[in-house]
Amino acid sequence: MxxxxxxxxxxxxxxxxxxxxxACHPVxxxxxxxxxxxxxxxxxxxxxxxxxxxxxxxxxxxxxxxxFAKRALEILDRLGCGDEITGHGVTWSRGKVFFRDRRIxxxxxxxxxxxxxxxxxxxxxxxxxxxLLRRLRDLQSEGxxxxxxxxxxxxxxxxxxxxxxxxxxxxxxxxxLEAEWVVACDGAGSTxxxxxxxxxxGRVFEDNFLIADVTMKADFPTERWFWFDPPFNRGQSALLxxxxxxxxxxxxxxxPGVDREEEQRPENVVPRLRQMLxxxxxxxxxxxxxxxxxxARIDRFRHGRxxxxxxxxxxxxxxxxxxxxxxxxDVDNLVWKLERVLRGRSPDSLLDSYDAERVPAADENIxxxxxxxxxxxxxxxxxxxxxxxxxxxxETQPMARPLVNSGRxxxxxxxxDSPLQxxxxxxxxxxxxxxxxxxxxxxxxxxxxxxxGDRFQLLALGSCAAxxxxxxxxxxxxxxxxxxxxxxxxxxxxxxxxxxxxxxLPAGRHPLLDERYLGGAPxxxxxxxxxxxxxxxxxxxxxxxxxxxxxxxxxxxxxDP
Amino acid sequence: MTRLRxxxxxxxxxxxYQELLELHQGRAKEESDxxxxxxxxxxxxxxxxxxVLREAMRAAADAGL
Numbered sequence: 027m028x029x030x031x032x033x034x035x036x037x038x039x040x041x042x043x044x045x046x047x048x049a050c051h052p053v054x055x056x057x058x059x060x061x062x063x064x065x066x067x068x069x070x071x072x073x074x075x076x077x078x079x080x081x082x083x084x085x086x087x088x089x090x091x092x093x094f095a096k097r098a099l100e101i102l103d104r105l106g107c108g109d110e111i112t113g114h115g116v117t118w119s120r121g122k123v124f125f126r127d128r129r130i131x132x133x134x135x136x137x138x139x140x141x142x143x144x145x146x147x148x149x150x151x152x153x154x155x156x157x158l159l160r161r162l163r164d165l166q167s168e169g170x171x172x173x174x175x176x177x178x179x180x181x182x183x184x185x186x187x188x189x190x191x192x193x194x195x196x197x198x199x200x201x202x203l204e205a206e207w208v209v210a211c212d213g214a215g216s217t218x219x220x221x222x223x224x225x226x227x228g229r230v231f232e233d234n235f236l237i238a239d240v241t242m243k244a245d246f247p248t249e250r251w252f253w254f255d256p257p258f259n260r261g262q263s264a265l266l267x268x269x270x271x272x273x274x275x276x277x278x279x280x281x282p283g284v285d286r287e288e289e290q291r292p293e294n295v296v297p298r299l300r301q302m303l304x305x306x307x308x309x310x311x312x313x314x315x316x317x318x319x320x321x322a323r324i325d326r327f328r329h330g331r332x333x334x335x336x337x338x339x340x341x342x343x344x345x346x347x348x349x350x351x352x353x354x355x356d357v358d359n360l361v362w363k364l365e366r367v368l369r370g371r372s373p374d375s376l377l378d379s380y381d382a383e384r385v386p387a388a389d390e391n392i393x394x395x396x397x398x399x400x401x402x403x404x405x406x407x408x409x410x411x412x413x414x415x416x417x418x419x420x421e422t423q424p425m426a427r428p429l430v431n432s433g434r435x436x437x438x439x440x441x442x443d444s445p446l447q448x449x450x451x452x453x454x455x456x457x458x459x460x461x462x463x464x465x466x467x468x469x470x471x472x473x474x475x476x477x478x479g480d481r482f483q484l485l486a487l488g489s490c491a492a493x494x495x496x497x498x499x500x501x502x503x504x505x506x507x508x509x510x511x512x513x514x515x516x517x518x519x520x521x522x523x524x525x526x527x528x529x530x531l532p533a534g535r536h537p538l539l540d541e542r543y544l545g546g547a548p549x550x551x552x553x554x555x556x557x558x559x560x561x562x563x564x565x566x567x568x569x570x571x572x573x574x575x576x577x578x579x580x581x582x583x584x585x586d587p
Numbered sequence: 588m589t590r591l592r593x594x595x596x597x598x599x600x601x602x603x604y605q606e607l608l609e610l611h612q613g614r615a616k617e618e619s620d621x622x623x624x625x626x627x628x629x630x631x632x633x634x635x636x637x638x639v640l641r642e643a644m645r646a647a648a649d650a651g652l
Contacts, residue, residue, distance in 0.1 A: 415624035425632040 028312075030152040033083040034159060037177025043201040051077045052368055054192060054205035056180050056218055059086065060151065061336030061353035062211035063158040067105050068361040070165045070172035072480075074368055077203070078162075079194060081212075083176030085155035088313035089239050092148050092267065092275050093347035097438040097463060098354045099143040104480055104558065107161040108143070111154060115147025116270050121250035123420065123430060127257050130421040132249075135435070140538040141466045142473040145435060148269050150239075151350065180212070183221035183332070190331050207364060208332045211353070216338035222329055228322025229396065231343065232282035233403050235319075236289055239312040240299065241272050252432040254402075254417055258301035263402050265432070266302070273312065276302070277344075279403065286316040319343050321392045321399070328381040333360055340388035345398035345433035348391040355438060356384050362480065362556035366580060376581035379446050387439035394434050401431035438463045441559060448553075448562035448575040455545040464558045467539040469531070474539060477529055480556045482576060484526050488533030488540075489549030490567050526576070555579055591642035 035058075042049040055065045058080035069076040094115065102108040119135040137145040165172055181200065182193035192203045210218035219226065246268070253264040262279035269275055276299060280289055288294060295314055303309060323340035327333060336353030360380050366372035404410035419426035441447060441461035450459050458465055464485075467474045478485075533540055533548065544550050553562040553575050562575035597603050611619045631640055 411620055411624045412628070415621060415628055418621070419625055419628060423629070426628060429628070 029156055030085050030087050033176070034085065034156070035080070035174050035176040036083045037175070037197050039196075039198060040173075040175060040201075042203060043196070043198070048191060048202040048204040050189065050204040050206070051075060052205075053077070053207045053209060053364060054079060054190075054203060055209045055211060056192075057081075057210070057212035057216075057336075057338065058155075058159075058174065058176075059211060059213060059336065059353070060091065060154055060158065060350045061357050062209070063155060063162060064101070064105065064354050065209050065211060065335065065357040065361060066172050066174070067107075067158065067162055067165060068357060069364070070162070070170040071105065072361070072365045073171060074365055075171035076173070077205075078172065078174045079178040079180060079192075080174070080176055081179035085152040085159070087152075088237075088315055089150035089152065089269060089273070089275060091151040091154075091347070091350035092269055093146050093351075093436075094149055094154065095146045095347060095351045095436040095438075096141065096143045097436075098351045099147065100463070100466065100475055100558070101354050101358045103143070103475060104358075105161065107157060110160075111149065111157050112143060112147055114153055114157065114270060115149040116248060116268050117144045117147055118248045118250065118268065119145070120247070121252065123417075123432070124251065124253040124256060125414075125417040125421070126255050128421065130417060131427060133427070140468050142468075142475060143466070146347065148267060148275075150269055150273065153270070154350075180217055180221075183208070183218050185222070185330050185332065188331075206331065206368070209357070209360065209364075210332055210334045210338045211336045211357070212338050214337040214341045216334070218332060219324060219334065219338055222332060224324045224329065226322045226324055226341075228320055228341070228392065230320040230322075231318060231399060231403070233318065234280040234282065234284045234286065234289070234316055235344075236278040236280050236295065236314065236316050238276045238278075238295060238299065238314045239269070240274050240276060240309040241312055242274055242303070242307060242309045243272075244303070244307040244309075246274070253302075254413075254432075256302070258298060263432075264302060274309075280316065284316075290314050290316055317344075321396050323385070323388045323392065326381050327356075327384050327388075328377055333364075333377065333380060335360060335384075339384070340392065342391050342395040343399045344395075345402060346391075346395050347433065347436045348395050351436045352387065352391050355387065358557045359384055365556075372580045372582055379444060379581060383439075383441045383444050383446075386441075386443065390439050391436075398431045398433045446555070446561060446579045446581065448578055451563060451565055453545065453547050453565055454550055454563055455542060458543050458552070458560055458563070460560050460562055462560050464552075464554055464560060465542045467536060467542050469536050469539060475558065478554060478558050479527065480558075482526055482556060482561075482579065483554050484528045484572070485543070485550075485552040485554060486528055486530045486567070487543055487550045487552070488547070490551040490564070491530035491532055491549065553579065589642060590636065590639050591646060593646070 052074055053069055053076045055062050055076055055078045058078055062078060066076050066078040099108055099112055102111050119137060122132045123130050162172060177197055179195045180192050181195045184191040189204045189206050190208045192205060193200055194203055210216055212218055248268050251266040255261055256264055259278055262281055265277040267275040292311060321342055324334060327339045335356035342348045363376045363380055367374045367376055401413055404413045416426050416429045420430050444461055447460040547565050551564045551567050552560055555561045561579035634640055
């Protein structure tokens with residue numbers, strides 16, 4: 027039996043089903059796809075009790091999302107499963123582009139040196155989910171407070187003043203749950219979204235795509251091949267991409283108004299694939315599906331105590347691998363904020379910044395994937411004229427190649443206009459400006475990102491390293507007593523903000539660290555958020571200014587120094 | 588401030604115009620359209636300046652009104 031047909035977390039009766047009143051949980055995550063699993067893992071690691079509800083009991087059916095970008099892998103590193111997941115993936119950098127019956131050019135993405143993780147890996151979504159499940163089980167066996175309930179479908183969502191009431195349907199009938207916070211990761215057809223009556227506005231694309239996973243014996247190179255208007259799929263496009271375990275992803279554009287059932291029949295798929303792969307290639311079909319997509323999002327990702335993440339919040343075209351990757355970045359952004367609010371360390375307005383930061387990120391993804399879609403599937407005669415002009419030129423003119431758009435690499439969004447960031451200072455490199463995710467760099471035998479934790483911390487470099495006096499709590503950075511108590515259901519004492527950890531590194535020892543964080547400056551002090559994004563940076567150390575940046579980054583105060 | 592050069596800038600304008608027509612001489616409309624599209628892309632890349640390109644696009648659209 028294939029992994030995605032195997033029940034991995036079958037329904038079991040929960041004591042909550044026999045409780046006289048709905049049991050109350052600090053956080054309920056709805057949906058155990060990549061975003062939901064990562065949310066539950068991150069919450070559990072932070073010792074925030076979490077219940078993860080999923081309507082079925084197994085990983086994603088078929089490969090679905092197959093491309094995971096560097097930022098997603100770095101998030102998985104932070105969660106303690108980056109090595110295992112990256113190790114299962116296929117790393118690639120080369121590709122070829124075909125137009126009609128010709129190969130027009132090949133490319134090599136030549137990833138930048140000095141990063142622990144590659145620009146991206148290919149890995150079946152079901153394998154990612156399986157490995158995330160394993161991580162979740164490990165956390166459970168360490169005694170972390172996470173519960174996964176399979177066969178548990180949320181059917182009703184009723185927001186109350188300080189909580190949300192959920193009705194959960196199970197094989198043994200429905201029960202009710204109370205959640206202080208709900209994280210809705212229940213996918214493009216989100217029940218939670220429908221229950222709240224939220225409009226999912228955007229652009230629907232008419233084209234159908236046939237997606238097939240095939241196992242091949244052939245020794246195809248580990249490259250991404252993209253065809254525009256190929257002989258075996260006239261007027262449409264096709265994609266061939268390698269996955270681990272001898273598996274290949276094939277995407278065939280079918281156009282609008284096709285008979286989906288008919289197109290999925292092996293007797294119709296196989297001849298097409300044979301034409302694509304050549305007569306002498308032996309292959310077997312593992313999975314076939316026909317899909318359409320839309321580029322859409324809900325207006326706000328926070329609706330009171332319900333927070334939407336991943337496809338439930340936004341949907342993009344598959345070109346450019348922005349679905350699962352952005353879902354992981356959503357929860358990376360959300361979970362530390364939820365933790366602070368639940369522990370009473372920040373007011374719940376901190377969660378408004380989730381919306382302020384991730385909505386523009388979704389818009390950026392929608393823009394990029396819409397552009398790719400418009401290139402791949404021209405919507406007018408003129409649009410096709412220019413598309414074909416680009417492709418014809420690309421064969422001999424390098425100037426046209428950057429215009430060929432069969433999906434752009436998914437890069438993390440920079441939270442430039444976030445209310446949590448402090449204004450930038452002059453003289454430091456642009457790529458590590460406030461709002462950026464921390465850029466990795468080799469530190470002798472280790473990596474910068476591996477040194478960073480998942481709390482607020484200071485990275486003191488060069489001359490600033492000496493000024494802050496190395497490890498320990500710099501004067502002036504302890505925050506004031508918390509304003510409100512913690513969540514009662516959490517049973518956690520109100521704790522003072524732990525002192526900021528300071529990572530001090532001298533200049534001149536790690537050239538790429540200096541290049542990425544100092545530029546030519548003698549010293550720099552970076553305030554990093556728990557999601558390893560830069561909140562503020564300075565070229566000298568001023569305790570009051572640093573403390574103000576920390577207060578702003580945690581939504582505690584907005585006063586300027 | 589406009590950056591698109593709109594004063595005459597081509598030496599021997601008549602000669603250029605003749606070459607442009609000759610490029611399309613005897614070609615089907617479809618072929619001509621494809622050549623024009625490629626020509627636009629080549630010239631746009633040569634100019635490079637996004638503001639100039641934006642002004643040129645606007646000027647081209649407005650002139651037909």
